[in-house]
Amino acid sequence: MLNRRFIAVTALLAASMAAGAQTRTSLKEAYRGNFLIGAAIGTPQITGQDSRGDAIVEAQFDAISPENALKWERIHPKPDTYDFTLADRYVAFGEKHHMFTVAHCLVWHNQVPDWVFRDDKGNFVDRVTLLKRMHDHISTIVGRYKGRIQSWDVVNEALNEDGTLRQSPWLKIIGEDYIAKAFQYAHQADPQAQLTYNDYSLEIEAKRKGALALIAKLKAQGVPVTSVGLQGHNSLTWPSVEDQDATISAFAKLGVKVVISELDIDVLPRAAQHPSAEVSLKVLEDPKLNPYADGLPPSVQQELAQRYADLFGVYLKHRDVVTRVTFWGVTDGDSWLNDWPVKGRTSYPLLFDRSGQPKPAFQAVTRAAADVKTMN
Numbered sequence: 001m002l003n004r005r006f007i008a009v010t011a012l013l014a015a016s017m018a019a020g021a022q023t024r025t026s027l028k029e030a031y032r033g034n035f036l037i038g039a040a041i042g043t044p045q046i047t048g049q050d051s052r053g054d055a056i057v058e059a060q061f062d063a064i065s066p067e068n069a070l071k072w073e074r075i076h077p078k079p080d081t082y083d084f085t086l087a088d089r090y091v092a093f094g095e096k097h098h099m100f101t102v103a104h105c106l107v108w109h110n111q112v113p114d115w116v117f118r119d120d121k122g123n124f125v126d127r128v129t130l131l132k133r134m135h136d137h138i139s140t141i142v143g144r145y146k147g148r149i150q151s152w153d154v155v156n157e158a159l160n161e162d163g164t165l166r167q168s169p170w171l172k173i174i175g176e177d178y179i180a181k182a183f184q185y186a187h188q189a190d191p192q193a194q195l196t197y198n199d200y201s202l203e204i205e206a207k208r209k210g211a212l213a214l215i216a217k218l219k220a221q222g223v224p225v226t227s228v229g230l231q232g233h234n235s236l237t238w239p240s241v242e243d244q245d246a247t248i249s250a251f252a253k254l255g256v257k258v259v260i261s262e263l264d265i266d267v268l269p270r271a272a273q274h275p276s277a278e279v280s281l282k283v284l285e286d287p288k289l290n291p292y293a294d295g296l297p298p299s300v301q302q303e304l305a306q307r308y309a310d311l312f313g314v315y316l317k318h319r320d321v322v323t324r325v326t327f328w329g330v331t332d333g334d335s336w337l338n339d340w341p342v343k344g345r346t347s348y349p350l351l352f353d354r355s356g357q358p359k360p361a362f363q364a365v366t367r368a369a370a371d372v373k374t375m376n
């Protein structure tokens, strides 16, 4: 009994050291008055299995996003079966810690079961049937968490790299207005909730133009879109500070808020042809693509810190329109980039290392906020 208690206390101590004892100002404190600082959390953090991760989230962040827990295949796996087990715990976690709670995502082409689009014979359903399924899904989920989830990623990744609409089953079956309908259904279910269009690589000119045209059209039709999520799956060289700046300015001009919704910075050799976060992309393992399996060289660590400082400089410049910056994961060990687009790499994209310690990039990010305060 004593032994067990000793182990528990030691684990707690280790967790609290990791979470902040050595870091004077937390991220959320550093950015208070500018924008919220969020982290995407997964099953280990939601269920409390990862006490070290939880301690970091509680100490450092004032917003959470669910990395996978609210995706269609998890929450609505069969036509008449909703499974709210993990989603309920996720929302309770946010409430317990008084965090701004985000949901991700209602309408996407990935992680949505095939039955959604098909009839008993396996053929595509018609527009009316799919709209009804979309409506049932959105009104059930958004309705359940009305007033408890503050912001929804309503439509995710509807655009191709060239700015045209992606030929997803949503588009093929319903037509272009599936996007407007999704926002309208979400707004009906919770009129107070913030509603986001979320996508990656919007800093690329062609895709950005497509997104700007889409948002402008939705706004002109009176569709209740409140913000654009720039996912922010970045590298050490992409996007340039200028492109990031121009992208935020361009959306701000349309009268929507901007959220950096899935931030990480990949330091590994790029395995994809273009900057992308397309989850279906797969590249074969190759030791050349995994150069830091034994640790990150200090020079790259510094490069990452500088890059984070530069990007946060841009976000801070736009703090009147940027309402939240959310990291896609808590520690490097949690990141999806360990397995995408190449399986089993050792990646270093976040602010906390694999043992939960803050990296030089962490200091760079808190310092960026302090610098702005000093200038004012």
Ligand code: 9MR
Residues within 6 Å of the ligand: 067, 068, 110, 111, 156, 200, 231, 262, 277, 278, 279, 336
């Ligand atoms: O991080 C998520 C990873 O755990 C999942 O396996 C993957 C499957 O689709 O989705 C990842 O999150 C994605 C997010 O939902 C949408 N934008 C790109 C993210 C990284 O792929």
